[in-house]
Amino acid sequence: MVNKMPALKPFLYERPSSLEQLTALLADHAGMVPGYLSGGTDLLVAMRTGKDSPELVVDLKGLPNLRGINRCEDGKLWIGALATIHSLEVNKTIRSQITLLFEAAQSLGSWQVRNRGTIGGNLANGAPTANTAAPLLALDAEILTWSPVGKRRIPVASFWLGARKTALHTGEIITGVEIPLKQGSSSAYTKLGPRKAMDIAIASAAVVLSLDRGIIQEVRIAMGGAGPTPLRARSAEAYLTGRPALAENLIQAGKLAASESNPRTSTRATREYRLSVIPVLVERSIRSALKRQEGLVEENGGEDR
Amino acid sequence: MKKTVVLTVNDVKHRETLLHNLTLLEYLRESLGLKGVKEGCGMGDCAACTVLLDEIPVNACLTLAVEADGCRITTIEGLCKDGRMSELQQAFIEHGAVQCGYCSPGMILTAQGLLAENPDPTEPDVRRALEGNLCRCTGYQSIVAAVLDVAGKRIKRKGSWA
Numbered sequence: 001m002v003n004k005m006p007a008l009k010p011f012l013y014e015r016p017s018s019l020e021q022l023t024a025l026l027a028d029h030a031g032m033v034p035g036y037l038s039g040g041t042d043l044l045v046a047m048r049t050g051k052d053s054p055e056l057v058v059d060l061k062g063l064p065n066l067r068g069i070n071r072c073e074d075g076k077l078w079i080g081a082l083a084t085i086h087s088l089e090v091n092k093t094i095r096s097q098i099t100l101l102f103e104a105a106q107s108l109g110s111w112q113v114r115n116r117g118t119i120g121g122n123l124a125n126g127a128p129t130a131n132t133a134a135p136l137l138a139l140d141a142e143i144l145t146w147s148p149v150g151k152r153r154i155p156v157a158s159f160w161l162g163a164r165k166t167a168l169h170t171g172e173i174i175t176g177v178e179i180p181l182k183q184g185s186s187s188a189y190t191k192l193g194p195r196k197a198m199d200i201a202i203a204s205a206a207v208v209l210s211l212d213r214g215i216i217q218e219v220r221i222a223m224g225g226a227g228p229t230p231l232r233a234r235s236a237e238a239y240l241t242g243r244p245a246l247a248e249n250l251i252q253a254g255k256l257a258a259s260e261s262n263p264r265t266s267t268r269a270t271r272e273y274r275l276s277v278i279p280v281l282v283e284r285s286i287r288s289a290l291k292r293q294e295g296l297v298e299e300n301g302g303e304d305r
Numbered sequence: 306m307k308k309t310v311v312l313t314v315n316d317v318k319h320r321e322t323l324l325h326n327l328t329l330l331e332y333l334r335e336s337l338g339l340k341g342v343k344e345g346c347g348m349g350d351c352a353a354c355t356v357l358l359d360e361i362p363v364n365a366c367l368t369l370a371v372e373a374d375g376c377r378i379t380t381i382e383g384l385c386k387d388g389r390m391s392e393l394q395q396a397f398i399e400h401g402a403v404q405c406g407y408c409s410p411g412m413i414l415t416a417q418g419l420l421a422e423n424p425d426p427t428e429p430d431v432r433r434a435l436e437g438n439l440c441r442c443t444g445y446q447s448i449v450a451a452v453l454d455v456a457g458k459r460i461k462r463k464g465s466w467a
Contacts, residue, residue, distance in 0.1 A: 005347030005366070012306050013325035013371050037372075044328075044367045045348045057325070059372060110437015111415065112352050112364045197436030198350060 008047050015059040023148045026171050033170055034058045038082055039116035042125045066175055075181055081120025081174040098179060099292060100187035100206050104131040107191050110198055120174040126164040133230040134206035135189050137222035141179045147172035160229035185210040186296055188288030190281045201225050202269040205281035211293045216240045226261035226278055233257035250286050254279030310374035315383030323370045330354045330365035333380060341381035341410045352438040355411035356380050362418035381410035392455045393417055400451035404442035412438050416452040426456055
């Protein structure tokens with residue numbers, strides 16, 4: 001008991017069981033900035049370290065319709081905001097068709113953290129290195145939100161406004177994420193951290209691409225830890241589109257991605273270090289995604305891998 | 306501020322009126338005296354405080370006690386049945402997988418959660434499940450061996466029944 005952590009500062013805990021109750025709760029406590037609690041793996045750490053001290057903690061786990069992973073009729077995949085990171089890594093559709101999100105989920109925190117942490121929390125936290133952020137950016141996903149004034153559908157590309165700043169208004173919650181599922185595309189996520197487990201990424205690269213007879217057709221590259229927000233490497237994408245999948249082109253794409261980055265020096269790594277690893281991570285992700293294209297070809301009549 | 310909740314801890318129902326800012330870790334250790342739940346970092350980085358929440362391993366330091374309303378919680382104390390240790394506890398002893406013992410409850414409960422989800426884990430499966438549980442005596446090798454031993458024995462037994 002010598003080094004016991006200090007108790008959390010007192011707060012009011014509420015667990016609404018409907019959006020109507022949440023609306024009333026927010027009205028009753030107008031002027032307070034609620035701390036939204038889903039998995040607690042970020043919020044409780046922030047409260048413990050004093051980075052955040054909300055007077056009102058609103059547990060979202062009682063709200064209906066925020067759980068599950070379902071295919072929509074329009075060919076999209078809907079992931080409820082309260083879906084745990086572990087539920088992403090064991091989901092069959094994500095494993096087989098959205099490999100980069102599977103890889104991102106699998107490499108987040110520890111099993112204990114993945115059992116509690118949610119995709120909604122990972123996004124709302126706003127960290128530029130959040131594991132699910134770069135993959136969703138590369139997937140051109142949309143974030144669905146709710147607030148007492150209405151629902152919104154935010155393209156991920158306009159979700160992050162700055163360092164830990166998101167497009168969410170005070171009181172607004174994420175209800176889910178929608179990901180377009182595309183036939184013929186493959187993907188990969190590569191994360192660099194001091195340890196395989198537990199660590200937050202120094203930098204990461206997420207790639208989604210499609211290939212036709214050796215020519216890269218469509219490619220989207222997103223990077224984590226390369227700037228104050230997750231970033232698309234648009235000049236690298238433009239360069240690769242229509243070019244053959246040759247080593248020299250991949251190397252050039254990595255260089256272009258680094259030139260589009262503006263990382264900072266933090267306790268995790270220096271700006272210079274990040275700039276030197278970003279091309280490697282981007283290149284590795286492209287290579288893995290390309291390798292998975294062979295798998296797609298094999299699945300359509302080739303031998304079993 | 307307080308809230309009344311019902312928590313089932315090691316098969317015993319507790320109706321409690323708890324402070325909102327009390328963590329599950331603080332409740333288990335201080336209110337119930339279950340000192341097998343260890344506080345290491347207090348921030349989800351070491352998993353010494355792992356308990357099973359509805360059979361799933363979670364960090365008790367990152368869970369509010371009031372959040373666990375209506376849930377079943379298992380601590381290391383709950384694995385002992387009629388004074389007999391569980392297979393995993395016994396295997397940890399046989400393999401010398403315990404040195405200072407501080408990480409052991411978290412390790413064993415995480416392994417318990419793994420075997421419930423995947424009764425036939427490979428060595429990489431075991432290492433992945435335990436990757437968030439820190440052991441500062443570095444006994445990982447024997448810990449992994451103990452878990453695999455329990456999994457293997459279980460499977461062998463199943464096989465002999467078939």
